[in-house]
Amino acid sequence: MNGTAIQAERLGKMYQVGALRPGFKTWREGASDIASAPFRLAASRLRSGNGHPAGEETNTIWAIRDISFQVPFGQALGIIGHNGAGKSTLVKVLSRITEPTEGRALVAGRVGSLLEVSAGFHPELTGRENIYLNGAVLGMSRSDIRARFAQIVDFAGVERYLDTPVKRYSSGMSMRLAFSVAAHFEPEVLVVDEVLAVGDTGFHKRCLDKMAEAVADGRTVVFISHNLAAVTELCRQGLLLEKGRVAAAGSAAEVVVQYLAMGRMEEGRAVIDSAETDGSDVRFVGVSVGPPGKEPAPQIDRDEGVEVTVEYEIRKPVAGCQINLELWNYDGVCVLTTGSRDVDPTSTYREEPGRHRMTCRIPAPYLRAGLYSIGLEAAVPDEGVLAQAPYALTFEVVDLGLPEARIVESTRGAIRPVLPWSRDGGPDA
Amino acid sequence: MTTEALETTATASPVAAPQPQWTVIEPTRGYAKLRLGELWRARELIFFLMWRDIKVRYKQTAIGAGWAVVQPLITVLIFSLLLGHYAHLPTGGVPYAIFIFAGLLPWTYFAYSITQSGKSLVDNEKLITKIYFPRLALPIATTFTGLPDFLVGCGVFAVMMAIFGIAPTARLLFVPLFLLMAVATALGVGFWLSGMNVRYRDVKYVLPFLTQIWMFASPVVYSGHAVKGKLALIYSLNPMAGVINGFRWALLSGAQQHSAGGHSFFAFHLETFLPSVGVCLVVLVSGLFYFQHMDKTFADVI
Numbered sequence: 001m002n003g004t005a006i007q008a009e010r011l012g013k014m015y016q017v018g019a020l021r022p023g024f025k026t027w028r029e030g031a032s033d034i035a036s037a038p039f040r041l042a043a044s045r046l047r048s049g050n051g052h053p054a055g056e057e058t059n060t061i062w063a064i065r066d067i068s069f070q071v072p073f074g075q076a077l078g079i080i081g082h083n084g085a086g087k088s089t090l091v092k093v094l095s096r097i098t099e100p101t102e103g104r105a106l107v108a109g110r111v112g113s114l115l116e117v118s119a120g121f122h123p124e125l126t127g128r129e130n131i132y133l134n135g136a137v138l139g140m141s142r143s144d145i146r147a148r149f150a151q152i153v154d155f156a157g158v159e160r161y162l163d164t165p166v167k168r169y170s171s172g173m174s175m176r177l178a179f180s181v182a183a184h185f186e187p188e189v190l191v192v193d194e195v196l197a198v199g200d201t202g203f204h205k206r207c208l209d210k211m212a213e214a215v216a217d218g219r220t221v222v223f224i225s226h227n228l229a230a231v232t233e234l235c236r237q238g239l240l241l242e243k244g245r246v247a248a249a250g251s252a253a254e255v256v257v258q259y260l261a262m263g264r265m266e267e268g269r270a271v272i273d274s275a276e277t278d279g280s281d282v283r284f285v286g287v288s289v290g291p292p293g294k295e296p297a298p299q300i301d302r303d304e305g306v307e308v309t310v311e312y313e314i315r316k317p318v319a320g321c322q323i324n325l326e327l328w329n330y331d332g333v334c335v336l337t338t339g340s341r342d343v344d345p346t347s348t349y350r351e352e353p354g355r356h357r358m359t360c361r362i363p364a365p366y367l368r369a370g371l372y373s374i375g376l377e378a379a380v381p382d383e384g385v386l387a388q389a390p391y392a393l394t395f396e397v398v399d400l401g402l403p404e405a406r407i408v409e410s411t412r413g414a415i416r417p418v419l420p421w422s423r424d425g426g427p428d429a
Numbered sequence: 430m431t432t433e434a435l436e437t438t439a440t441a442s443p444v445a446a447p448q449p450q451w452t453v454i455e456p457t458r459g460y461a462k463l464r465l466g467e468l469w470r471a472r473e474l475i476f477f478l479m480w481r482d483i484k485v486r487y488k489q490t491a492i493g494a495g496w497a498v499v500q501p502l503i504t505v506l507i508f509s510l511l512l513g514h515y516a517h518l519p520t521g522g523v524p525y526a527i528f529i530f531a532g533l534l535p536w537t538y539f540a541y542s543i544t545q546s547g548k549s550l551v552d553n554e555k556l557i558t559k560i561y562f563p564r565l566a567l568p569i570a571t572t573f574t575g576l577p578d579f580l581v582g583c584g585v586f587a588v589m590m591a592i593f594g595i596a597p598t599a600r601l602l603f604v605p606l607f608l609l610m611a612v613a614t615a616l617g618v619g620f621w622l623s624g625m626n627v628r629y630r631d632v633k634y635v636l637p638f639l640t641q642i643w644m645f646a647s648p649v650v651y652s653g654h655a656v657k658g659k660l661a662l663i664y665s666l667n668p669m670a671g672v673i674n675g676f677r678w679a680l681l682s683g684a685q686q687h688s689a690g691g692h693s694f695f696a697f698h699l700e701t702f703l704p705s706v707g708v709c710l711v712v713l714v715s716g717l718f719y720f721q722h723m724d725k726t727f728a729d730v731i
Contacts, residue, residue: 011454017730092728096454106456111452112562119559122481124488129481136477137560173629425727 004108005189005220006071006094011088011103013063041185063089067103071237072217074185076211078225078235078252081425084208086244087224094222108220109188110139114207116193116388119177123167127158127177130166134181139359148184183210190214193224208234228256268296270393272376281318282378282386284313285355289374289395292361302399305364310376312387319350321386323358326375327367327390333364335372335414336362341381368416369399433566457725463717464563471563482545483577494592497581500536505530508650521694523684526591530586531680532673533650535611538579540640540667542612546571546619547636550627554731564724566719568619571581572612579608579715586680598683607675614709615670620716624723626729654694668712672707673696 018354023095042048071077081087092098095111121130131152135145155157156177158169166174181231183206185394191210212234214221220382225231231238238255240248248258269288288311290296291304300306310323340358341347450530450698487493505526520528549567552559557564590597626632646667650653653674656664664670675697682695 035555092452096452097558098728100456101487103458104453107452109452113560118557122485124485125481133477133481136474137562138560141475142473274590334603369653423494 002067003072004070005073005075006069006105006107006110006222008067008104008105009068011100012092013067013086013093013098014060014101015063017059020066023285024333033140039271048285054111061100061242064093066240067239067246068120069237070130071220072110073220073224074215075237076215076221076223078223078231078237078238078255079241079389080228080231080238081226081241081247085241087241088193089244090241091222091224095191105190105369106254111189111191112138112182112185112187114182114190114192114210115180117182120172121166121174121178124165125180126163126165127153127169128162130177131181134428135185135252138182138185139187140185152177152180152184153184153301174194179206186214186219189222191222193226228259231236232256268298268300269393272392280323280387281314281316283313283315284376284387284389284392285313285377287311287374287389287393289393292316298394298423299396299398302365302367302369302397306362306367306397307359308362309357309359311355312378313350313355314353315350317350318380318386320348320380321351322379322381324379326377327362328373328375329368329370329414333414335367345381366415366417367397368414369397371396440576443535457722463721467563468565468569471566474562475566475570478566479573482555482574486574492579493494496626497578500578500616501530501533501585502538503583504533508533510648515567519655519694520652520709521681523595523681527586527589527593527595527681528652528677528683529650530589531575531677532647534579534582534586535607535672535676536644536647536669538575538608538670539611539622540644541575541578542572542615543575543618543622544636545631546615546642547622547626547658550621550623550727551630551731552701557731558728562575565620565720566725568623568720571614572615574618575679583637590680595681595684597680600682603679604676606671607679610668610675610706611672614672617709617714619623620720624716625725629726631726643667643669646670648677652694653677654696661724662704665701666708668705671702671709675702 016334048351066088067090069077079087079090082253089098091113093100094105094107095113117134117138121132122133125133131149132142132145136142136267150195153162156173156179161169161173166177169177187300190211192207208230211221211223215234216378221234223231232381235252237253238248239246240255240259262290265267266292269286271286272284288296288309289300290307291300292307304395308325308340312323320341325339327335329335338360372395373391374395376387376392377385378387379385406423454562487496490496492499508529509526513520513529518525544567549571553567556562556567622632622636644650645663647669653664653670674695678695678697
């Protein structure tokens with residue numbers, strides 16, 4: 001175990017589906033459970049030792065299974081994967097909130113998490129009281145908290161409100177205070193589920209900074225994120241989850257490439273699985289991307305422009321339906337949203353059943369070089385969403401221009417359009 | 430910190446190992462472990478949870494902690510009027526208000542504790558699903574939360590004793606022992622109820638009935654020695670019967686009027702007290718095991 005901070009061996013977590021609805025079991029079911037418990041225990045003892053627990057009926061699902069990895073001391077592991085791939089379950093198992101169904105993990109020391117930090121807050125207590133309470137919940141001793149109290153208060157910037165009940169704080173203030181307590185906890189292993197920090201960019205930034213600091217301090221970090229740029233920057237190792245299993249493991253950069261490859265269909269087109277939208281009046285069939293007027297391609301020159309073609313099926317006549325297209329970059333930023341009715345918002349064009357295609361052209365040069373993911377939505381404004389296809393297709397914009405032109409890539413901004421400029425008074429520049 | 434340097438030079442020294450201890454994450458096989466060591470390390474957390482509940486208890490009330498004084502007084506008043514005046518139950522010559530107060534002291538604490546403790550996990554759902562800590566801390570902290578109110582009640586009781594001119598005896602020193610038994614019973618029952626409540630929210634609806642029925646099955650408003658014969662043995666299986674009889678014996682035996690035969694009204698009977706203690710311990714230990722057995726499912730089911 002020398003030098004290993006986290007060692008996970010074939011971790012698996014099974015959940016019951018359907019059987020445990022929020023109403024839970026009734027007394028009678030419970031009573032029969034208790035009555036049959038000795039028999040079940042005996043039966044499980046008789047079963048061969050290391051096999052997967054029996055009783056895997058159709059109403060159980062494995063949220064994660066056969067997850068094995070190692071993280072050396074002072075390194076960061078980035079865990080990526082689509083929504084529902086099991087990232088959050090893995091975090092819950094690693095932070096001991098829930099017990100694995102099988103497998104085992106060894107963690108060196110305490111595990112702390114940087115998010116969901118306000119769970120220990122009580123609104124009726126003052127800021128000062130909540131610092132102590134939340135610290136204790138996270139596992140800090142009273143003397144630890146006392147030693148760091150000034151830093152915590154300073155970092156959160158709440159000196160003036162220390163003796164005010166937290167219920168009178170703004171949500172931003174109480175979030176800052178909670179984060180500050182957690183950030184000063186300094187456990188041996190830090191688990192950061194960045195997916196949960198979406199929505200507050202300032203907070204998000206602090207989170208990333210604190211994490212980078214922890215890695216720099218030689219602590220071990222597990223980082224769950226959609227933010228591929230941050231993963232490659234902060235983590236040496238990566239783990240790609242897909243449907244609860246490890247789809248790829250290795251260096252963070254390699255794993256990110258694999259993740260992108262999962263969304264990148266051959267030839268710049270993707271068939272959209274319609275299973276989820278069955279029964280709806282509209283469903284997406286496919287999407288393709290390529291240079292305007294040419295065959296679909298996964299890589300497009302920045303100077304050529306991008307054409308996205310969406311194919312969808314109408315099952316019942318729909319009036320005023322709009323196709324929305326979102327373009328996400330791999331910093332997790334939505335670069336643009338465009339709607340098919342933007343040019344004529346009052347249109348009530350009625351679409352008849354059958355297959356339809358719409359094409360959207362993004363002019364050149366507009367997009368910055370990099371990877372993009374396309375998200376689709378069909379909606380009738382003010383009425384609702386008819387179909388959705390998030391992360392439907394990934395493509396890459398490449399800059400094949402002159403090396404001098406690439407200097408612009410070191411600048412900021414999610415997009416990089418060439419815009420008309422003019423000089424006041426003088427001749428055209 | 431030059432961690433790398435330390436690692437290479439002194440592998441055996443404790444400084445070189447950055448890990449204080451290994452945390453093993455694996456499914457529980459067979460019977461649950463009690464993990465009392467972990468609980469001991471969480472003692473400060475228990476303290477803070479308890480302190481939180483006490484602080485919050487009377488927040489935004491007009492008379493605040495005054496409720497701790499008013500509540501027992503009103504209860505004593507009601508029972509004294511209803512039962513003392515009309516039912517004329519035997520009290521061994523002690524004023525009915527005092528007699529009933531001595532029983533209500535441990536009972537109120539117990540009933541409050543199991544009610545709060547039974548809800549403790551569900552009330553702290555957010556904590557359970559977001560952060561890991563020994564879950565036992567919740568019902569334990571809640572069980573201790575009722576103690577300050579109990580102490581205030583004791584103060585009110587002392588004042589009433591003085592008003593009625595009743596002096597305590599040296600048996601007063603046994604009160605902590607009986608209190609300990611009430612706490613132990615409340616802990617055990619709290620473990621069972623809070624653990625069950627996670628899966629079966631029925632507990633919430635059963636609790637009011639449970640405390641009511643239990644109250645009448647305990648010698649709160651009547652004398653425990655009223656139960657005689659074979660029934661007495663079954664009756665003594667109720668740990669709270671042992672606790673309340675004990676309280677009355679320790680607090681009131683100085684004030685009793687001895688009957689003609691010379692036997693005392695508030696006698697201490699070991700043969701009924703020991704079964705009470707036995708059941709109390711069984712409830713406590715079984716509750717602990719049950720709770721730790723259910724622990725692994727709490728975050729998934731709650």
